[in-house]
Amino acid sequence: MSKEDNLRESLKTTAQEIAKHDNNPRAWQSWLVFLLEQLEQESVDENPSHQDAFREMLSALEDNLRNRLRTGGW
Numbered sequence: 001m002s003k004e005d006n007l008r009e010s011l012k013t014t015a016q017e018i019a020k021h022d023n024n025p026r027a028w029q030s031w032l033v034f035l036l037e038q039l040e041q042e043s044v045d046e047n048p049s050h051q052d053a054f055r056e057m058l059s060a061l062e063d064n065l066r067n068r069l070r071t072g073g074w
Contacts (some may be wrong), residue, residue, distance in 0.1 A: 018031050036058075039054075040054050
């Protein structure tokens with residue numbers, strides 16, 4: 001199994017656990033924000049120059065979310 005496959009499986013398991021904890025999608029926002037905060041902290045602590053890349057990632061995420069709302073697909 002590749003590194004990406006392992007990560008995908010971990011994220012799938014995490015999503016299932018969050019949904020078991022509270023299956024209402026409105027509650028998930030706080031967990032998504034928490035995850036983004038943790039990822040930002042890990043990235044910037046390792047290399048402060050990653051701050052700009054993190055902001056670019058957030059902008060791309062915003063575009064993906066906007067497209068999801070418009071088209072119904074990822």
